Amino acid sequence: MMQKMIFGRYLPGNSFTHRLDPRSKLVFVFLFIVAVFLANNTVTYAILLVFTLLVIAVSKIRLPFLLGGLKPILFLVVFTLFMHLFLTREGAVLVEWKFIKIYEEGLRQGIYISLRFLILVLMTTVLTLTTSPISITDGVETLLNPLKAVKLPVHELAMMMSIALRFIPTLMDETDKILKAQLARGSDISSGTIQQRIKAVIPLLVPLFVSAFKRAEDLAVAMEVRGYRGGEGRTRFRKLHWQAGDTAVMIVFALLCAVLVYFRA
Template identity: 60%
Template sequence: MLDKMVLGRYIPGNSYIHQLDPRMKFIFVFLFTIIIFLFNNWVTYAMGIIITLIIMMLAKLKLSFLINGLKPILFILLFTLLMHVFFTKGGVTLVEYKWFNIQSRGVELGIQTVLRFVIIIFITTIMTLTTSPIELTDAIESLFKPLKKLKLPVHEFALMMSISLRFIPTLMDETTRVMNAQSARGSDIQTGSLPKRIRALMPLLIPLFISAFKRAEELAIAMEVRGYRGDIGRTKYKQLIWERKDTNGLLMLIPILLLTWLLRS
């Protein structure tokens, strides 16, 4: 399952979404996420799903690939759905047994909340899949550049975000290798009772943490040896260029916002 993690991965390509300025994609994802929280009925959620599918096709990505990326967080989505189903009341009673009952409002809100999370995850994943870590770092640094006047370490923050995203798939691959090594030694973390599975995780977590700290130390040493000093005197080989298509892409948020407002209950 862990090898299906797509968050933080970058797929080189020449699609329309690949060619957009990373700053535009970052702003679009941020504003579109705000619009998603305005959805409050099935029509608006259907519109959000259609827009997401259109962006996915423009990025030349497969739906099955993005769906596989949901598998590692499937438990969180299922837990969110069940919390709404069992604890949100209102509407028609669907199931009633002794001390608990399931009502239609809880089921409706549960499904809508899961859809909201899925759309946000899809949009964010499309951005990371079509934007290299270096471009994402430059975009964050450029957008938050005014904060440098407040003596905030904008460059270091952007670099930290980029490295974090970059090492997500690396750590997932490392976790898979450790799990396979433990399985070869007779360890079983997939079956058994919950306490037994938790105890079986300890031999997995210790080498994983050691490997993560070792990678962090090696990266720090490599950056120090190469004379890295933050953004002091730093130049960029590839300059970010804002083009007309980036402006047109952001302007598309206006009709999306208007449609959302008109279609809201």
């Protein structure tokens, strides 16, 4: 499962979304996260879901591939649904069986919050799949450039964000390798009591942390050997260009917000 984890990975392509300026994609996703909270009824959530599916289609990413790579996160979506379903006790009782009661408000809130979570995860994953880590770094650094006036280390922050994003799939692959090695040695973390499972996880975490620190040290040495001293005096090989498509994306987002506001309850 961890090998199929796609969050943080870059999927090369030539779709409309791939060709957009990373700055427009970052601004769009950030504003989209805010706009999601405008939805408060069935119509607005349906609009957001349809819009998200259209973005996935324009990006030329297969939905089964996307959902298959997000299985660990989809578990949290389902967990959120059940938490609201059984813990929210408002409105009329829809289902009553022994000690289990499902209320109308619990069902509604569970669906809405789960959809909100799912839409946010899908949209941010589309961003990482269609934007290389280097482009994300350049986009973040450019957008944060005004903060240099208050002595904020913008270049270093952007670099750290990019490295952290890049290390997500790497650590997932490393975890999968260690897990398979432990299973080959007879370790079992899927059965037994909670205490036994916790003890079985320790042999997995220790080599994972050792590997992560070793990779971080190798990266630091490599950057130092190549003369990396921060962003001062550095030039860019890749120039960012804001094009008509990026402006069109901002216009479409403004129209989306107007539609959401119009259909709000």
